[in-house]
Amino acid sequence: MNLAGRRIEIHGVVQGVGFRPWVYRLARQNGISGRVSNGSEGVTIEAYGGEEELDSFLQGLQANPPPAARIRELRWEPIVSEPAPAEFEIVESRAGGERRVSIPADLATCNDCLEEMFDPGDRRFRYAFTNCTNCGPRFTIARDVPYDRPATTMAPFRMCAACQSEYDSPLDRRFHAQPNACPECGPRLRALTGAGEELFGTDPMSHAVRILRRGGIVAVKGIGGFHLACDATSEKAVARLRFRKMREEKPFAVMVRDLEAAEAIAVLGDAERRLLSSVERPIVLAPRRDDSGLAEGIAPRNPLVGVFLPYSPIHHLLLRDGGIPLVMTSGNRSDEPIAYRNSDALERLHGIADLFLTHDREIESPSDDSVARVIAGRPVILRRSRGWVPRGIPAPRRFEHPVLACGGHLKNTFCIGVGDTLYLGPHIGDLEGVETVRSFEEAIRRAEQFLQVCPEIVAHDLHPEYASTLYALERPEAVRIGVQHHHAHVASAMAEHRLEGPVLGVAYDGTGFGTDGTSWGGELLLCESDGFERLATFRPIPLAGGDAAMREVWRIAMALLDDAFNGHPPLDVFPVFAALPRKRVDLVREITRRRIQSPLARGIGRYFDALGSLFLSRPVSRYEGQVALEWNMAVDPGESGAYQFAISAEEGLPTVDLRPLVRDATADFRAGDSPGRIAARFHRTLAHATNSLVRTAAERLGPLPVVLTGGCFQNALLAELVVADLGRDFSVYLHGDVPPGDGGLALGQALVAAAVARRSEGDA
Numbered sequence: 001m002n003l004a005g006r007r008i009e010i011h012g013v014v015q016g017v018g019f020r021p022w023v024y025r026l027a028r029q030n031g032i033s034g035r036v037s038n039g040s041e042g043v044t045i046e047a048y049g050g051e052e053e054l055d056s057f058l059q060g061l062q063a064n065p066p067p068a069a070r071i072r073e074l075r076w077e078p079i080v081s082e083p084a085p086a087e088f089e090i091v092e093s094r095a096g097g098e099r100r101v102s103i104p105a106d107l108a109t110c111n112d113c114l115e116e117m118f119d120p121g122d123r124r125f126r127y128a129f130t131n132c133t134n135c136g137p138r139f140t141i142a143r144d145v146p147y148d149r150p151a152t153t154m155a156p157f158r159m160c161a162a163c164q165s166e167y168d169s170p171l172d173r174r175f176h177a178q179p180n181a182c183p184e185c186g187p188r189l190r191a192l193t194g195a196g197e198e199l200f201g202t203d204p205m206s207h208a209v210r211i212l213r214r215g216g217i218v219a220v221k222g223i224g225g226f227h228l229a230c231d232a233t234s235e236k237a238v239a240r241l242r243f244r245k246m247r248e249e250k251p252f253a254v255m256v257r258d259l260e261a262a263e264a265i266a267v268l269g270d271a272e273r274r275l276l277s278s279v280e281r282p283i284v285l286a287p288r289r290d291d292s293g294l295a296e297g298i299a300p301r302n303p304l305v306g307v308f309l310p311y312s313p314i315h316h317l318l319l320r321d322g323g324i325p326l327v328m329t330s331g332n333r334s335d336e337p338i339a340y341r342n343s344d345a346l347e348r349l350h351g352i353a354d355l356f357l358t359h360d361r362e363i364e365s366p367s368d369d370s371v372a373r374v375i376a377g378r379p380v381i382l383r384r385s386r387g388w389v390p391r392g393i394p395a396p397r398r399f400e401h402p403v404l405a406c407g408g409h410l411k412n413t414f415c416i417g418v419g420d421t422l423y424l425g426p427h428i429g430d431l432e433g434v435e436t437v438r439s440f441e442e443a444i445r446r447a448e449q450f451l452q453v454c455p456e457i458v459a460h461d462l463h464p465e466y467a468s469t470l471y472a473l474e475r476p477e478a479v480r481i482g483v484q485h486h487h488a489h490v491a492s493a494m495a496e497h498r499l500e501g502p503v504l505g506v507a508y509d510g511t512g513f514g515t516d517g518t519s520w521g522g523e524l525l526l527c528e529s530d531g532f533e534r535l536a537t538f539r540p541i542p543l544a545g546g547d548a549a550m551r552e553v554w555r556i557a558m559a560l561l562d563d564a565f566n567g568h569p570p571l572d573v574f575p576v577f578a579a580l581p582r583k584r585v586d587l588v589r590e591i592t593r594r595r596i597q598s599p600l601a602r603g604i605g606r607y608f609d610a611l612g613s614l615f616l617s618r619p620v621s622r623y624e625g626q627v628a629l630e631w632n633m634a635v636d637p638g639e640s641g642a643y644q645f646a647i648s649a650e651e652g653l654p655t656v657d658l659r660p661l662v663r664d665a666t667a668d669f670r671a672g673d674s675p676g677r678i679a680a681r682f683h684r685t686l687a688h689a690t691n692s693l694v695r696t697a698a699e700r701l702g703p704l705p706v707v708l709t710g711g712c713f714q715n716a717l718l719a720e721l722v723v724a725d726l727g728r729d730f731s732v733y734l735h736g737d738v739p740p741g742d743g744g745l746a747l748g749q750a751l752v753a754a755a756v757a758r759r760s761e762g763d764a
Contacts, residue, residue: 004007005034005079006054006156007180008045008061012072013104013391015147018133018375019043022066027088030057034084037091038146041606048084068107068279072237072394090170101360103139103147103450104389106223106367108281108311110135112173117313118320128313129187129361130206132341133177135279137223137312141179145450148300149178153362160185177360187361188579189314189447196346208357209321217241219331219353224311224367224386224426225340226331228352229255231324238297238327244352246334251299253283253306253369255328257319265292265325266307279538280312280387294325303633306371311387312412314357335432337439340366344354346615365446366439367426375716376723381739383615383713384413385427390450392421393737393747396498396529401757404444404455404478406468408485408742410624412467414444415746417754418453419756420752422747424497424738430624431467439472459483459753461745463513481535481753485512485745486520490527492748493707496738501528502704504535504697506690506722509741510550510605510712519543520655521710523605524693526701529755536654536693539563540600540693541610544592552620553627556579556606557613561593565661573670604712607658611665611682615675625711635683636676642684646693654696656689687721694726707733711741 003113010019015038023036023045032054034047047057058076065071109117113130114562116122126129131137144151146603159167163182174180180189186374191204199207208218212229220227220300228245231236232254242248256262262276266286271410275284288294288305300306308328310316318326331339331349339345340363346356381388396415412428428440448454460472462482483491489512490505505525514520515534522538536706542559543549549556554576561569571577577585592598605628612618612631621627648652665678694706706726713719719734726732738744 003048003084004051004054005046005048005084006057006058006076007079008047008055008074008076009042010045010061010074011042012066012481012589013045013068013070015103017068017104017107017433018066018173018177019069019174021133021170023061023089024170025092026060027057028189030060032057033086033088035089035091038148046079048615049077054588054664065761068104069238070391076234090176098439103142103145103390105139105280105389105391106137106311107135107279109313109316109388113313114316114402117316122463124182126203126317127183128189128317128359129181130313131177131179131181132174134173136177136179140365140367140386141361142450143364147178152178153364154179154181157181157186157361165361187352187359189357189359192346192356192358194350196350196356196659204357205317205321206219208318208355211355212318212322212324212326215240216354217244217352219339219345219356220240220314220318220328220360221342221345221350221356221358221363223363224365224369225338225363226345226349227328228331229318229326232298232327233293233295233324235295235297240295240383241327241352245329245332247329248622249300249626251302251304251306252327252329253308254294254298254325255310255315255319256325258309261325262307262309265289266305267293269374271377271379275372275374275379276309276385280370280562281309282372282381282387283308285371285382286643296466297648298327301630310370314359328369335430335436336367337429337436338366359628365426368429370427373714373716375714376720377733378736379739380714380735382741383411383427383740383743384737386423388737389426390423390447392423393439393495393744394498395420395422396450396495396500396751397754399754401456402453403457403459403750403753403754404448404475405459405746405753406461406472406707407746407749408461409463409466409468410740411739412440413743413746414440414467415750416447416451416453416455417750418451419665422750423447423451424744424747435633437467437471440468457481457753457757459746459749461485461488461513461749462515479757481747481756483752484515484532486523486525487527487752488745488748489709489740490525490532490707491529492744492749493709493733494527494529495747495751496735497707499705499707499733499735502701503527504694504701504704504706505532506606506706506708508630508696508709508712508718510603510604511601519601519603521600521601521605522698523602523606526704528696529751530759532754535697536656537650538602538604538607538656539650539658540602541606542592542595543606544588544598546597546599550609550621550624553586553609553613554619555592556610558585559587559598560607560610560662561614561666562589562592564659564666570666570670573666574614574617576613576619580619604710608712611679615678631679632683632717634676634679635717636674636680639677639680640684641677641681642679643690645685645689647689654693654736656693658685658689659714661685665689683717683721686718687725690722691725694730698730703730705731705733709735709740713740
């Protein structure tokens with residue numbers, strides 16, 4: 001029988017999410033025959049039926065796909081008349097064609113699986129690896145595409161008859177769930193002592209719970225790597241973890257049993273609740289309740305708490321059995337990559353963990369937890385990793401040559417641009433040590449393997465000493481293109497919002513290598529994909545001792561005072577200097593004045609460091625951005641004033657001069673004004689200065705779109721104040737799915753490098 005036929009191509013996240021069985025059921029409902037298959041590019045459907053039935057089928061495909069699916073593109077063409085099959089069937093995956101990573105990100109355990117896990121009559125009762133097509137590990141267990149069981153780390157586990165029956169049935173929710181397993185045939189938990197000896201005789205989970213309740217530390221192997229867990233309500237347990245992990249004051253994330261438990265420790269709005277409950281399950285930053293019961297050592301001097309919900313069966317069992325909130329921090333020592341292999345964890349976490357709760361399902365691609373915060377009423381991803389990777393981001397324009405962008409030095413991620421998609425890699429971290437750099441290189445190799453791509457263009461930051469830059473320069477087979485740091489930041493926001501340019505880019509962060517030999521970070525740029533013009537900046541601050549000033553922030557504070565008071569800084573006003581040896585202060589002042597090892601920095605983040613140091617009496621930052629964050633958190637919400645600032649011309653470039661602010665704030669402090677009120681005025685002054693710069697530029701260039709980017713726009717108050725000032729007259733864009741900080745840098749590098757290459761080829 002000859003019927004009308006349509007070949008339907010669907011691209012996006014459409015593998016490993018129950019897409020084919022859903023298509024199968026939809027086809028049967030509409031009386032469609034044909035077939036559906038996975039390929040390296042996505043899903044292909046060959047559908048046969050009457051025109052009315054085919055139209056209904058197409059509408060259904062777009063109306064209500066499976067929860068974890070993301071349809072990015074659906075197109076169809078008629079099939080030349082041929083005999084139609086009698087039924088609709090699901091066929092084996094196909095290889096070939098342009099490779100696309102259509103593997104979904106790892107998905108939080110669904111409610112159906114949770115019900116089975118805690119049903120004593122179910123065969124998966126308390127099984128720590130329960131999953132279905134709607135949940136479970138995906139990217140972290142995948143070894144290749146198409147995403148089928150033989151190409152995952154589940155390949156060694158042969159399904160029992162019951163699991164195989166589920167896997168083979170198109171009407172079962174475990175149809176082609178690649179990690180499908182049960183206690184009879186799947187992975188198993190093990191409890192090991194800190195010395196690596198296995199504990200027998202009882203459920204491994206009970207060993208872990210016993211250690212946690214006694215104030216011990218447990219290394220827990222999850223989906224993307226190991227966590228280090230301890231009782232989040234115990235000051236002693238948290239202090240012990242900090243000492244062993246060598247993590248001075250950087251906040252720990254806290255995992256709680258459910259949304260009700262999250263409400264008990266954090267102030268949540270509707271947007272935060274949706275983020276916490278999403279299939280991505282990020283760590284969500286929210287104000288900590290005064291009566292949270294959490295140990296103060298969780299986040300010293302920080303009113304925010306990073307809270308998240310269980311996303312794997314192991315976590316659910318731990319939280320239910322333990323009955324206490326748990327610190328769940330990355331399984332590593334400070335400045336190292338996350339441990340994800342059993343042998344590696346036993347070696348690297350020896351001496352930190354009192355017990356290892358591990359299992360025999362291998363992790364192929366490590367993936368740290370993602371972090372998000374609600375800013376200006378919408379979710380913003382601050383660290384994009386588990387739950388989002390390897391979800392592609394549509395490119396504004398097709399890549400004519402595959403591009404690898406190597407990212408920055410801090411909070412590193414890389415990006416591969418191929419075809420019409422940008423793929424941001426998982427969070428790697430700061431490229432400070434050999435192990436982290438090796439992790440960065442291995443992650444790039446895995447991504448190139450998934451995509452079967454050999455980049456023809458390699459993009460990198462202009463800083464010559466970044467480990468990511470050095471890596472890029474060692475790839476001689478590709479054209480290498482350097483991209484200015486803040487141009488890349490703006491371009492990442494352009495890519496996310498599909499803005500072709502030109503745009504006005506407000507790029508505020510701590511540091512970025514500038515084209516004039518100074519460190520930028522307080523910039524207004526006129527940007528297109530292939531180039532930029534610097535329109536305005538901020539007055540620079542000398543950093544006495546270079547990188548030493550990033551930690552000893554009193555050095556930046558002193559330099560700011562010295563400049564504001566023309567070499568006669570009122571150091572006696574500020575307690576922060578009283579605790580420092582006078583000879584040391586005088587020596588650093590002399591170094592600064594003579595510009596010995598004192599590079600100039602224009603970053604807004606350095607102003608946050610300096611003022612936080614002065615008015616909060618913080619001489620040292622224990623982790624990157626600590627004092628800047630504390631200065632932001634100190635803001636008195638009842639204060640609505642602002643300080644004066646000036647705009648001068650420095651080498652023909654409009655330059656914001658905050659010396660009037662420093663002098664007025666010092667006078668207020670001397671008169672007894674609170675740091676909170678001064679911090680509020682500082683934030684409003686920055687917003688007013690930004691408003692002035694943008695409006696002046698718009699008078700000459702017209703009302704262009706404005707993008708706010710860079711690490712300083714992780715500061716919710718600053719972002720909201722700037723949006724409030726500009727939003728009435730301009731289209732203002734904040735980040736959302738792409739981090740505003742250096743975690744999104746590589747995306748912009750890829751976009752810029754491709755545009756520069758196109759321009760060069762056009763000029764040739």
